[in-house]
Amino acid sequence: MTKNLRVKSSKLVDETYRISFKFNGTTYYGFKGDTLASALLANNIHLVGRSFKYHRPRGIMTAGSEEPNAIVQLHNGTSRTEPNVRATEIEIYEGLVATSQNCWPSVKFDIGGINNFLSPLLPAGFYYKTFMWPASFWEKYEYFIRKSAGLGKSPDVPDPDIYEHKYIHCDVLVIGAGISGIIAAKTAAKNGFKTLLVEEKSYLGGSTIYQYSEFFKINNQNSASWLEKEINEIKKIENLEIKTRTSVAAFHGYNFLLARENLTDHLPLEQRENKTRQRLLKIRAKKVITATGSIERPLIFDNNDRPGILLSSAIKKYADLFGVACGEKNILFTNNDSVYETAISLIQKGIKVQAIIDNREEIDSKLIKETEKNNIKIYKGYTIVDTFGYKRINSVSIMKLSKDGQKVIGSKENISCDSLGISGGWTPAVHLFTQSGGKLKFRDDDQVFIPNTYPSNQISIGSCNGDFTLDEILINTPKLLKEFLNIKKTEYENIEIYSAFNKSKRNIWLLPSNKIVGKTKSFVDFQNDATAKDIKLALREGFRSIEHVKRYTTTGMGTDQGKLGNMHALGIISETASSKMGELGTTTFRPPYTPLTFGTIVGRNVGKYFDIIRKTPIHEWHVENKAEFENVGQWKRAWYYPQNDENMHEAVQRESKAARDSAGILDASTLGKIDIQGTDASEFLNRVYTNAWSKLEIGKCRYGLMLNEDGMVYDDGVTTRLDENHYIMTTTTGGAATVLGKLEDYLQTEWPELDVYLTSVTDHYATISVCGPNSKKIIQKVIPEIDLSDKDFPHMSFKNSKIGKVKCRVMRISFTGEQSYEINIQANYAKSVWENCMEAGKEFNITPYGTETMHLLRAEKGFIIAGQDTDATMTPIDLQMDWIVSKKKFDFIGKRSLYRSDTIxxxxxxxxxxxxxxxxxxxxxxxxxxxxxxxxxxxxxxxxxxxxxxxxxxxxxxxxxxxxxxxxxxxxxxxxxxxxxxxxxxxxxxxxxxxxxxxxx
Amino acid sequence: MFLINCPFCGEREQSEFKAGGEAHIVRPKQPTELSDDQWAEYLFMRKNIKGIQFERWNHIHGCRKWFNMVRDTSNDEIKAVYKMGEKPPVK
Missing domain, CATH: 2.40.30.110 (Aminomethyltransferase beta-barrel domains)
Structure with a gap:
């Protein structure tokens, strides 16, 4: 089977640099510059995978990121494995290992292929219809559905690669480095704009860079040679940055774009160590120029999916750019002039063109005349009605089209071949434009959607704007650029252009056949196996909206998002339902344009960098004393301190007993602390808490409950009056940030007249809570100068004091129901004060306890935890805490809601x-x-x-x-x-x- | 993602901000005098219009100041930003 189908050295492929790679266990050779697809084709391999639903043999169809069929698994079974990689995009490197997906035991003999013969039993909506009943069987069905769903295998070991994120700001971003993108980037950069040009491929120049034909000329040179000079010039411009292998994934509002820059995927594995694999670029551009080109349309006819059937433009590209023939007996099938460009390229390279089938009747085209000069038979006004060959196309049946194009007439003729190139014209790649919020309009002349209104400072140029021919691009692009960049003149004013392309096209969305639609397999979505028949069935069953038909038939829902066939689906719906294309609209194009790896999305935010970790200043002590930790928001809190072989229950029982019998110590540093100052501080507290604060004496503490305006409990905590106009408020650990935010909101927006200043001091002070019958004795030892007598320092009061030379605040407050003191001290002294307490408490068996014991102790006392015993539906009355709701106060946040008909x-x-x-x-x-x-x-x-x-x-x-x-x-x-x-x-x-x-x- | 011109700091990424719902809803001065329906009007009812909308925003990861924004919700165009207490510069 293996043959060498290299025809001529090309500039992209370096024939002096041979590379070996493995595909499905066999070693093959390619050259540096090859994609996996071009290397396989050079080895005469078309069969690459099996289709999703019917397991039909499928081959390489395209030469770009729009590929629906040739998706492979790389390095299966290793940590670097990646599923659903497009063979048309991956550049080969020494040691590449690729395998086919969705087939078992092998791509050549696939058990699932039986689905192809069962296909009459697998119509659109098969899963919805079949697995509905009996409902109790769902769990059994699910097992099999999950097994058969999905294409590749996801890796099951950690990704060894490094990914990163990078912000880029530029004046002008140009997406796509085809001929129009190059012109735009050069014009922008030369006019002083800081410009970034991104291109998804490894080379610049798009499809023009291999257009050496004499039929496309600029200033009397062939267009490729002209463009090469332009490229050499732009590489020298200083304020122009060029990034290849960089694919824009998303175009969001306000010109914010995400792009993936591939840095190592083309390198042998051993050269990737310690290098960043991919970078997610977060680009904010003042102006965006979209030059994403267009995607060739397939044609929709019976059995249009066999290996060996490619887009005509792909056959041209493999020949011109990679020096690879897709077959030795090529047939081309078209409704427009594009395939003649392919034919001329193939003829020049000595690749045989068997025949050309053209939907159109007689057309006056220079390209056709040139083709005919080479004695190639052109069937004008014909269509293909069927193809043959299971694992590789071997012949086609053709028939004459009726005048109206609605049916076929005359008799069938068979022509043999080993490759078929199809062209249904071109579809502008408007995906990014519509992602940004742009609205499309439908151009009836050639049946394409093109950009209409722009939501931000951007334009589309070139073929993604509907300018498909060389002369249109070179005349319209400079005009658009002048206006968009507000410049007087470009270098492209008096340029001479020669393009032999005739724009006429005979657009028939679903080509007629001698069979009824129900008996044909005319694929519209190749990856998801959606056929014209499925779409017609969906319409018969009452689906009308394009979005519904999409979901029911799964058209456009594969990893390629239907880049090839979506237009045909629309066309068939429009024809069948007699609605206008423009009114039908398109389905929504969603980011990413091509799939992104999870690694790229998360960047460096993995493992311990996944989220911020907050630790108290006493954290190290807890670690040294073998605490188990629990996550409370971003905080790590000591949960319990197991001794010997204690489990959690045993440790908590011991800790809580010790706290009530003698003394316990808790690190309460995570509690939110807000410093409140200002002449209206008391009034402010009156308004935000349910109870009264004006009469709280300096040096006293009070528990407060905070409600939302709807009357529901929001947070709670103890607030202490430090001075006439100075309070310190504590909040729950998890609520600290939102409480501060809410208080700021009221201060800034509702009560700007109040003289109050809020400062978060959560991280500045550590809080050590010592409780139990012996707590007083321990605190006395730690702070000898303080008077702790009940008369001088009763429950719910506060004193300033000092430990050595360090100021501290001591509050006598309790969350356990025991006599309890809290020392608040500057965070950097906290660990030593904690150790002082442990030392002083030794004789009293002072026992460190964690959050679990804290929860138990407060529950014994019936104290609530806001967020555990409350949710957003509990009023203070519901909590049996009527005592804390002031009846006298004129107003506080949530007061009015406490006597709504529902809350009473x-x-x-x-x-x-x-x-x-x-x-x-x-x-x-x-x-x-x-x-x-x-x-x-x-x-x-x-x-x-x-x-x-x-x-x-x-x-x-x-x-x-x-x-x-x-x-x-x-x-x-x-x-x-x-x-x-x-x-x-x-x-x-x-x-x-x-x-x-x-x-x- | 919006680029928001904070009236205090200048142009910043949307990720630095928090949206705070409809603007110019004044908290009643005497809630106790309101009927349940009137209170519910203040508490729950929001316009959520397609078109020009007046909104509150907070530069939460910046200056922490609240301010107002006029935004066309149909195309996300920010028409204006202005400080709390100021009159909207556009209608």
Whole structure:
């Protein structure tokens, strides 16, 4: 089978540099400059993969990023494996290993190929229709569907490569380095604009760079030679940066674009170590010039998907640029002049053109005349009705088209071939333009969508703007540039252009056949196996919107997003439903233009750099003392400190007992701290908390509850009056940033007249909380000069003091219900003060405890945790905290909402305590609470919000929210679990020391 | 992604900002005198129009100042930015 189909050395391929690579286990050779596709074609390999649904053999179809079929897995089974790589884009390197996808056991013999024969049973919407019933079977179906879904295999080991992100700012961004992009970049840069030119391929010049034909001339030279000189010139311009192998993925509003720059994918693996593989460029451009070119359209006829069928432009490119013949007996099939450019190139290189089938009748075209001079048979007014050959095309059947193009007439004729080039004209690549919010218009003459209105400072030029021929590009581009860049003149004013291209085209979206549509397989979306028949079926079944037809038939939903066939899908819908193309519109083009790797998207934000990690100044001590940590927002908080072989439960039981029996110590540094100053500070607190603050004495602390304007509890914490106009507010750990934001919002927007200044000091002060009956003695040892007598320093008060020479603030406040002191000290002294406390507390068995014990201790006391026992539906009344809501205050945030008809309902969910009948039974947080198991449907009354085994009470305790719970004290309820029902009794949420004896002891 | 001209700092990336909903909704001076319906009007009802919309924005990762923006929601064009308390420069 293997043959050498190299025809002539070309400038892109370096024939002195041979490269070996493996495809499906066999070693092949190519040259430096080859893509995997060109190297395979040179080895006469067309069959590359199997189609998604029917597992039909598929070959290379294109020579660019629009490729639907030739997608392969690279380096399968290694850490560098990558699925769904387009063989037409990957440049070969020594050691490249590629395998076919979606086939088993091999691409040549694929068991799934049976689907092709079962295809009458697999219509559009097959999955939706078949796997609907019985509903209980879904889990069984899912296993098989998941197995057959997807094409390549995703890697299952970490990616060894490095990726990064880079911001780029420029005056002008030019996307695409074809002839119009080169002209634009040169014009912009020479007029003083800082310009960036990006090109997805490894070389500049687009399709003009290999247009050596005498039929396309600029200033009397062939267009390739003219463009080469331009390229050499732009490489010397200083304020022009050129990036090749860089593909723009997304074009967002305000000229913000994302591009992927490929740095190492063309290098042998051993040369990639310690290099950045890909860079995500975040480009902000003052002006954007889109010159993304156009994509050749296929033609839609029966069996138009066989290996060996390529776009005509791809055959030309492989011959001209890579020096590769796609076959030895080529047939070309067209509705426009493009294939004659291909034919002339092939003739020049000595590649045989068997015949040309042209939809059009007699056309006056110089290109056709030149082709005919070479004795090539042209079938004018003909169409292909079928093709043959399973793993490679071997012949086509042709028939004469009727005058109106609606049917075929006469008799069939067969022509043999080993390659077929098809051209249905060109589709402007408007993907990026529409992503940016641009609106298209439909040009009836040649049936294309072109840019109409621009949402930002940008233009489209060249063939992506509908200028397909050399003369149109060279006349229109300078005009557009002059206006867009606001310049008087370009270098391209008096240029002489010769283009032999005749623009006439006979557009037939679905070519007629001698068979009925239902009996044909005319592929519209090659990757997803959507045929013209599927689209017609969808229309018959009532789908009208193009977006619905797309999803039902999966047209355009592959990794190529239907770059080839979407227009035909629209055309077939338009014809079948008799609606106008322009009114039908297109489906939405979404980023990325071509698939991006996850690595590129995340850049360096992986592993420990995934998110910010906040550590308290005492963190190292916790690590040294073997704490387990829990994440609270971005904070790492000590969770519990297991000793010996203790599990969490055992450690927490020990810690909480010690805290109540003698002394416990907690690192509370993560609590949010906001410094509040100004002459209106008291008034401000009055307005943001539910309780009154004006009368709080200097040196006293008060607990406050903060509501949203809708009356729901938002955050809580203790605020201390440090001075007449100076407070320090504490917030929950997770709420710190949002509370500050909310307070700032009110200050700046609602109450700008208030003289109040807010400063976040969370990171500036560390907070060490010592609690328990012996806490006073320990604090006294650490701060000998402070008077801790209950009379002088009662619960809820504050004192300034010093430890050595360092100022500190001591608050007597408690979240555990024990006598408790909090030392607030400048963060950099915190660890040593903590160690002082540990040393001083040694004789009292001072026990460090973590967040879990903290939660248990506060639950014993019935203290809520905002965010755990509350969600955004709990008012203070629901929490049985009526005592904290001032009746006297004229207003505070959320006050009016507390007596809306909904918030005064008696049957709202209210916070209660829950005691299990079996004191050993610990409830699951989140478990549902019901009263009557026999009622159907069972009424859900609420759920458990906090649950622990209390070592101090020697029983299980829980908090929960229950509808109308306030009036259910003593009532029995049920917690239904998967395998049992747990009986509980509703109680007051305070389980321990209701009289606050311990606090004031 | 927008490029927003913060009235205090100048042009910055949208990622530095936080959107804060409809602008020029004044908190009632005497909420207690409002009916449930009137309070609900203030609390919940937002226009969410397609077209010219007045919005609040906060330069949260910058100067932390709140300001107002006039934006055409149909094409995301920012017509103007202005400080809190100022009258909108466009109608």
């Amino acid at each position: 309902r008696e049957d709202r969910k209210q916070l209660v305590g829950l005691i299990t009948d079996n004191p050993e039974e610990i409830l699951e947080e989140g478990a549902q609470i019901v009263a009557d198991m026999n009622k159907t449907p069972i009424e859900m009354l609420g759920h458990v919000t906090s649950s622990y085994f209390s070592p101090n009470l020697k029983k299980s305790i829980a908090l929960g929210v229950v509808k109308g719970g306030k009036n259910m004290m003593g009532q029995k309820l049920i917690i239904p679990m998967e395998k049992k029902q747990i009986n509980v009794t509703v109680t007051d949420p305070v389980f321990l020391d209701k009289e606050n004896k311990r606090l004031n002891a």
